[in-house]
Amino acid sequence: MSARTQPAPVVIVGGGLAGLTAAHALRHHGIPFRLFEASDRLAGLARSFRDADGFSHDFGAHFITNRLAAALGMGAECRTVQHYGEVVRLGGEDISYPLGLLGVPRFDLSAAWTRLRDAVRSTASPNDAATWFRHNFGRALADEVALPLLEAWSGQAAERLAPAVGEKLPGGLLETLWLKLAGRLTDRAVAIGYCGALPQSASVWHVYPEHGVGAICARLAEGLDDAVTLGTRVQRIRVEGGRAVSVRVEDDELPVSAVISTAPIHVLPRLVEGTDALERFARFRFRPMILANLNLEGRHLLSDTVVWLPERGFASYRVTEAPISMPWLAPEGKTTLTVDIGCEVGDDWWTASDAAIAARCLEDIAPLVPDAARRHRSHRVLRTPIGYPLFMRDYESDRLRLAIDGTGVDNLLSVGRNGAFDHLLMEDVYCRTLAQVQPLIDELLPAVRAA
Amino acid sequence: MNVPSEQTPTASTLSAGGLPIEEVDCPLCGRDDAEPIAVGEDFEYHTTRDSWRMVRCRRCRLLYLNPRPAPAALDAIYPDDYHAFAFEPARFGLIHAVRTRLEARRLRRWCRGLPKRARVVDVGCGDGFHLQILRRYGRPGWQLEGVDPSPRAVTAARRAGLNIHAGTVEQVGLPPASYDLALMIMTLEHVPDPLASLAAVRRALKPRGRLVVVTDNADTLDFRLFGRRHWGGYHFPRHFHLFDAATLGATAAAAGFGVRRAETAVSPINAMYSLRNLLVDLGAPAKVHDRLTLDSPVGLGLFTVLDALQAARGEGSVLCATLERSGRGRVLRGRFGGAR
Numbered sequence: 001m002s003a004r005t006q007p008a009p010v011v012i013v014g015g016g017l018a019g020l021t022a023a024h025a026l027r028h029h030g031i032p033f034r035l036f037e038a039s040d041r042l043a044g045l046a047r048s049f050r051d052a053d054g055f056s057h058d059f060g061a062h063f064i065t066n067r068l069a070a071a072l073g074m075g076a077e078c079r080t081v082q083h084y085g086e087v088v089r090l091g092g093e094d095i096s097y098p099l100g101l102l103g104v105p106r107f108d109l110s111a112a113w114t115r116l117r118d119a120v121r122s123t124a125s126p127n128d129a130a131t132w133f134r135h136n137f138g139r140a141l142a143d144e145v146a147l148p149l150l151e152a153w154s155g156q157a158a159e160r161l162a163p164a165v166g167e168k169l170p171g172g173l174l175e176t177l178w179l180k181l182a183g184r185l186t187d188r189a190v191a192i193g194y195c196g197a198l199p200q201s202a203s204v205w206h207v208y209p210e211h212g213v214g215a216i217c218a219r220l221a222e223g224l225d226d227a228v229t230l231g232t233r234v235q236r237i238r239v240e241g242g243r244a245v246s247v248r249v250e251d252d253e254l255p256v257s258a259v260i261s262t263a264p265i266h267v268l269p270r271l272v273e274g275t276d277a278l279e280r281f282a283r284f285r286f287r288p289m290i291l292a293n294l295n296l297e298g299r300h301l302l303s304d305t306v307v308w309l310p311e312r313g314f315a316s317y318r319v320t321e322a323p324i325s326m327p328w329l330a331p332e333g334k335t336t337l338t339v340d341i342g343c344e345v346g347d348d349w350w351t352a353s354d355a356a357i358a359a360r361c362l363e364d365i366a367p368l369v370p371d372a373a374r375r376h377r378s379h380r381v382l383r384t385p386i387g388y389p390l391f392m393r394d395y396e397s398d399r400l401r402l403a404i405d406g407t408g409v410d411n412l413l414s415v416g417r418n419g420a421f422d423h424l425l426m427e428d429v430y431c432r433t434l435a436q437v438q439p440l441i442d443e444l445l446p447a448v449r450a451a
Numbered sequence: 452m453n454v455p456s457e458q459t460p461t462a463s464t465l466s467a468g469g470l471p472i473e474e475v476d477c478p479l480c481g482r483d484d485a486e487p488i489a490v491g492e493d494f495e496y497h498t499t500r501d502s503w504r505m506v507r508c509r510r511c512r513l514l515y516l517n518p519r520p521a522p523a524a525l526d527a528i529y530p531d532d533y534h535a536f537a538f539e540p541a542r543f544g545l546i547h548a549v550r551t552r553l554e555a556r557r558l559r560r561w562c563r564g565l566p567k568r569a570r571v572v573d574v575g576c577g578d579g580f581h582l583q584i585l586r587r588y589g590r591p592g593w594q595l596e597g598v599d600p601s602p603r604a605v606t607a608a609r610r611a612g613l614n615i616h617a618g619t620v621e622q623v624g625l626p627p628a629s630y631d632l633a634l635m636i637m638t639l640e641h642v643p644d645p646l647a648s649l650a651a652v653r654r655a656l657k658p659r660g661r662l663v664v665v666t667d668n669a670d671t672l673d674f675r676l677f678g679r680r681h682w683g684g685y686h687f688p689r690h691f692h693l694f695d696a697a698t699l700g701a702t703a704a705a706a707g708f709g710v711r712r713a714e715t716a717v718s719p720i721n722a723m724y725s726l727r728n729l730l731v732d733l734g735a736p737a738k739v740h741d742r743l744t745l746d747s748p749v750g751l752g753l754f755t756v757l758d759a760l761q762a763a764r765g766e767g768s769v770l771c772a773t774l775e776r777s778g779r780g781r782v783l784r785g786r787f788g789g790a791r
């Protein structure tokens with residue numbers, strides 16, 4: 001092979017935000033690639049649904065930041081989210097998160113007591129989520145709020161989860177106070193605890209693209225048609241001598257110079273042949289989720305955008321009224337409540353009909369919206385088997401190794417929310433993917449320039 | 452002659468606001484690995500509804516706009532009343548007079564030691580403000596020329612009887628090794644490829660010729676206070692890169708220049724516009740922020756005093772560097788010295 005021929009393409013597995021971010025970066029540098037998306041459309045979890053009756057639905061209350069919009073040249077087509085707030089429902093009362101919880105004396109007392117005790121009795125750093133929350137929040141707040149939510153969300157006992165679940169929570173109190181205040185003053189939902197890769201500030205707030213959050217994927221995909229193939233699953237990734245050498249698509253073997261996978265990490269071992277370096281990821285698990293979008297008459301049915309439901313009486317752990325933050329998602333005078341149900345693939349939630357799920361959810365939220373059933377007009381139920389990565393203690397060390405050492409195959413990257421196995425929101429997916437792809441670009445660029 | 456550069460911008464696309472934009476690698480070191488530090492809009496002229504992102508190169512620390520308006524967008528982002536095209540005595544009265552005095556003093560200093568028949572070129576001359584000062588206060592034998600790509604600026608400058616090369620300095624093909632002094636006053640931050648522009652200027656200079664670069668200083672108190680969004684120096688989306696002492700030194704060195712003298716000087720503009728941009732962004736009534744514009748003596752006076760305090764600490768709002776073609780000067784790192 002002469003030095004002048006183009007190197008084999010990089011193959012990108014998946015056309016969600018991560019795959020398209022990688023594709024966009026490779027195209028910028030003139031590095032040849034092919035992107036394969038198994039489904040018949042781009043965007044993956046960032047897909048937006050539009051119903052004929054004027055309701056839009058995303059996977060949850062999706063929004064991005066003005067900073068990500070600016071990176072993509074999309075600022076002018078994004079609307080400012082003016083307000084975003086969360087409350088915790090306790091004993092029939094909605095307490096604002098996180099500041100309102102500070103005003104509850106029993107939480108403060110218990111937190112102060114824990115601090116004092118742990119200061120005197122130097123304890124080992126916690127190695128499960130239950131201990132972590134009790135240590136950091138105090139027993140009362142942990143046992144009444146944090147741990148019940150964690151368990152409903154994950155379907156696991158908090159003792160079996162790694163402390164990293166908690167470490168994801170937003171930083172300092174003073175900073176939070178300042179950002180909340182700045183949001184009030186500017187009428188912008190200042191992003192708090194949204195993006196881990198970049199600093200937060202009063203100048204970074206939430207926005208929503210006119211044509212749905214999926215528009216950011218469409219934007220990244222502009223001009224890439226020649227390299228993107230929809231409806232095509234990558235069936236195999238062949239590894240020889242510790243390097244990915246080819247992939248199988250539509251029963252053809254395609255030589256590659258590298259592979260960037262955005263497929264869920266736990267399926268990657270099944271795709272890869274020629275090494276067992278990835279076997280340790282096969283036991284990583286995701287929590288399947290049902291998001292029941294209930295379209296109702298009325299607006300502002302909840303006291304804030306998100307209501308957390310730690311009390312045992314609820315089947316759901318969270319209800320969201322996205323139109324409180326983004327009024328344009330529903331026609332005037334109407335709204336959508338999204339009820340999140342953690343479940344398992346094949347259980348009776350998962351297999352229930354959409355109508356049955358909607359009916360059960362309406363009943364579940366009756367304590368919040370007593371006449372919900374009467375207001376109900378229509379619904380759209382979304383199911384995803386890969387709602388959230390679960391940080392189980394069993395495989396915590398392997399998870400950390402994935403973050404530090406990668407997949408164990410040099411030119412096989414596993415990126416994106418499911419590929420990196422992290423609770424990443426969209427701006428983080430964008431930043432982290434760019435950072436992860438950078439060394440690959442550095443490696444391939446000389447050969448591409450020479451060709 | 453067009454200088455081929457390392458830059459490989461991707462084919463330009465249209466922003467959501469309908470402006471041709473391009474994504475670029477670091478204009479100084481060529482790497483594409485930068486951290487966003489600010490997001491903002493065109494608070495001053497409202498030429499687009501787009502928002503813009505200033506990033507800092509993780510390798511060389513240069514600040515640059517990315518993505519940025521593509522060449523085809525330049526007409527749209529420089530409106531007819533852009534200040535560099537239309538700094539007219541009639542409109543700016545007293546301010547014009549004061550500014551002329553101050554600039555004349557600076558220019559005379561930069562021209563010190565020029566021969567009787569020196570040839571001087573002002574790159575990015577706008578409507579010819581500085582050339583006119585040189586014509587008035589300089590020596591009669593000096594041959595004064597300007598370069599500017601904006602047809603509006605060229606027309607205004609020619610109407611004033613100046614000799615102008617229309618186009619970018621890379622395009623116009625100045626005669627090689629011909630000039631004793633080149634000026635780039637508030638120009639470097641606007642050009643798409645600073646290394647290519649500097650290289651073109653360097654070729655045009657005589658072997659012992661000098662280049663004076665004046666540009667916004669991104670190492671100031673107002674930058675630290677307003678740098679996440681409202682800082683006046685961003686001038687979204689018209690400033691493509693911004694420098695501090697270190698990155699300006701590195702840019703000069705990369706273009707083959709030596710730094711002979713470097714300092715910071717007083718300017719009220721960035722601090723005043725930082726405050727104005729904040730007020731505009733928060734929707735303050737025009738009555739309030741109108742006090743903070745180029746034609747407001749009170750605002751200019753106040754912020755001049757404030758910036759003078761900064762300049763005394765070596766943190767004035769503008770960087771002034773005298774570069775020499777020889778390339779033997781040293782590259783300065785860290786802070787520039789105080790003014791004078």
Ligand SMILES: Cc1cc2nc3c(=O)[nH]c(=O)nc-3n(C[C@H](O)[C@H](O)[C@H](O)COP(=O)(O)OP(=O)(O)OC[C@H]3O[C@@H](n4cnc5c(N)ncnc54)[C@H](O)[C@@H]3O)c2cc1C
Nearest residue numbers: 014016017018038044045060061062234263416417425426
């Ligand atoms: C319930 C929920 C709520 C969320 N809320 C927010 C929010 O409010 N704000 C926010 O910013 N983010 C939010 N997120 C996160 C955001 O949606 C994701 O981080 C982001 O969309 C993930 O992009 P990705 O490319 O990593 O993965 P995905 O979008 O899952 O893309 C992976 C793609 O790969 C394809 N694929 C998989 N295997 C193969 C194969 N073998 N061959 C070919 N193609 C394959 C899939 O079909 C899919 O299209 C939320 C996520 C969830 C689940």
Ligand SMILES: [Zn+2]
Nearest residue numbers: 477480508511
């Ligand atoms: Zn750089």
